[in-house]
Amino acid sequence: MRSVLRSIAFFSLVLVSRLAYSQSSITLYGIIDTGVEYYNHAAGGGSFAGMPTLTGEVPSEWGLTGVEDLGGGTKAFFKLENGFAPGTGGFNYGGREFGRQANVGLQTAYGSLTLGRQNNMSTYAVLNADVIGPSVHSLYVFDNYFPNARSDNAIGYMGKFAGVTVGATYSFGRDAAGPGGPAATNCPGQVAGNFLACKQYTGLIAYDSSRFGVAASYDRMRGNAGASAPLTSSAYTDSRSVVDGYFKLPSLRVGGGWIHRNLSAGAASMVYNLYFFGLTYTPIALLALDAQVDKYIQSGVTSSTELVARASYYLSRSTSVYSSVGYMINGRNGSASVAAGGTVETGAEQLGVMLGVRHTF
Template structure:
């Protein structure tokens, strides 16, 4: 009993010492609401759901820094994703599936190692009027390549007069190949006053279980916003290319978005129109309209609602889950949601 008590005391002392030397912030999001989804199937396919993370993914995170002297700091982030409607882990059951990285920060910028966002993801979020949530989520049409990548090395520059950038490389970790499974991304941005402009690029090589290349895909996207104080305009354009291992083109499309954010009372009206133009024979074009409203109850808590509808050509496949996620070719799915989000 005395040995157990002593061990517990020592562990507690070490834990307190670690926290005392490192500044750790605990943060998170709790988001839940009602969603009504209609897949436009021949039979009644309307579903009523209590869904987690409609505006922002529910999460619990730990962010820390330690001053190493000389302007150098150690940094880390561990971020868990979960479903508040059933308590299950998100991102396929990973403990820290949203983010898990450690690195160094200094006058040179920051270098981070671990599971991180692909650079194209924060680029999309910074210009999306729906901030990658609700019915107008840009990833319903634009490619974000899974948003995150394992085994990633990311370098972010310091800001220079409104300019910033980052470059990322994700190792495929396939024996005998340095290219199979690897991903690479780039983000260049300018944010000053009312202007925000981003240019992002992502390239990936897919890999089979045996390590052979099974194809490649890349996207380049240019977007921006202009803030008029009472309203903000949003716009983006992307070009997507991809091919199978045999060299046959299977992705050849362009995406565009026009959006608006306008203040209304204690909240904002948000709206967007997106279009996917498919240049491959047999792949139809798609259009998505969305409108929503967020109402701030406090600095940390808000209510939200949104509605979106997709209009697919007879062979179009855009749905509310990303490109190629419609329940069937040519169907026109719609979604409505209402809920509450609390950030802490």
Template sequence: MKDVNTNRIRPLLAAAAFAACAPAWSQTGNNVQFYGALDQGVESIHGTSATNQGSSVRISNGIITPHWGLRGGEDLGGGMKASFNLEGSFSVDDGTIGLGGRLWGRQAHVDLSGRFGTVSIGRQYTMVRFGWTGANPFGTGNQGLKLLDPRISNPRADNGITYVGTWGAFSAGVNYSTGWDNVNGNPATVAAANCPGETANRRQCREWSAGAKYDGGTWGVATAYERLYGGTAATFGGLTSPDKTDSRFVLTGHMKFRGTGTLAAGWIRRDNMGIATPKSDMAWVQAIVPVAGPYFLDGMLAELKYKDSANKAVLVNLRARYFLSKRTNLYITAAHMANSGTLALSATGSTPALKPLAGGAQTSVIAGILHRF
């Protein structure tokens, strides 16, 4: 009989217990919802380096990150509400937990809301996400803007406190983290920077961000700014000192047409002191086009350019979707990444990474099914 790895079993048992308790909580006055999404497809990759191991055809997560979660709340009266959100990611192809093995790696926070707004404490999205969410209808799956900036798919911070206020169509908020990433992971496979913070150094691994947006229904604009402070020599990503920072300024806009169609554009100015050429600009346009009934055609063009460098990447994304229902759709999506200089960005975020040669190109095609519950 094989030994049981209790470190892996315990979080799964905890998750099962949460799910089992959800109906009981609902009966005692708390509104608890179990939700998530599964996405899986067959991927073909062209343009990988001859030194990479692995097949050019594989099973892959597709246009979103598979995830599951629990959320709920309690009406406290007088316009006040307490709520929570626990959310984690996983890989459908092998059943493993994502984001550094964190059970609730996507969100884990408790909130208090009222006429004053909402205050949230825990692991959560930072306010930089305010800036690009409305202008990124392609989402954060294995193709899309995350290929040019990984922060697009992981704009989160541990040990965070956030305030968000809403006044009609306008909303704004601020976030502060005393240690934006507690997990020590392999940077080649895990979204974990090993920057725990919460030390006597008041800058080490701190994060702050602010954002504001206007969404009038048919159109909207948004802006945000975030700064991450570095940690120690053991911190991944080059931010090996509190004196090194990684900052992003975001400006975006979007408009709706034909009911469910979207046209969006955005720009991110980044200054990352953890790399040799810190300053870069990323710009994009996206379109979600309803064709007829359940059929959609989507397109995106994006460019990442480093200042004072030959390094540049151009990404083209095309996607066709057919909705079998509101919760289930079939899709085929293609991404082509063209690198210049010494850049070797992939056309897919699937793991293990199969990167092109420096300055080379790569194409990824995924056909799959997405189901939400």
């Protein structure tokens, strides 16, 4: 009996010392953002009024993140992040429970290594320069890949060294859900005998200081048979390059950049350039005023220009109300809607307005 008691005492001490040495934390967080939007000249004629289906000022989400200190400057971490539609309560991102992120990794002084579904480097490239972000009226109405720039089955690295950030991801199969909107293209890859199927790699280099920053990224993905159009073959590729920057003063932030896309997919092949320039002015701590102009050019085919203005007022640290106005000027063959997830008559100019509320926790 004494031997048993000594063993219990010993293992209890080991457990207590382990808990003291390995400090862990888990955080629940989220955003709920919705409102009412209106836009005219919808496809088929008429106008639309209702709740947005994709995003408000930012997409709604909730998540769990955890960190464990392993000692010696090494930490283990995980992140589970769900995206949802407040209007219906349904899952976004192809109906996935954790469609925004689901990953685990290790962080050291030399950078972090992440395994699983994660943001790829295209996300981080536009994060600081785009002052509007993934809003209902934003530059992403021209290319809805960017607010959904995540990779399944991926290995990611990111390191920060004296203001310089370097990062890369490699995906064995970039998108295992679908079809179900821009975040689900049914390209899981990892096919025996076809190494190229649904592969994707992204890279980033950036510099940030207290006053300004610049970033550049490259993103290349492949398709496969059965995937959503246009990447219906592993021989087809879709590449995006980003170069952008920003600078900031005490009450002003200015950002701008260039996005280049080269889609090589048979008859669906295309090349476009997208330029953006915007600013955020905060006359008082509780009020933010944003404005941005976006220019889309598909040479020899069409061009479109979008103007966006937004005002956000903070009722508290967690709750804000906002008004967003967008105006789209489409070329003769242009078909970009002023609103995320919206429709437009080809070649029409379009006005969009949204009033919303956002709460974070």
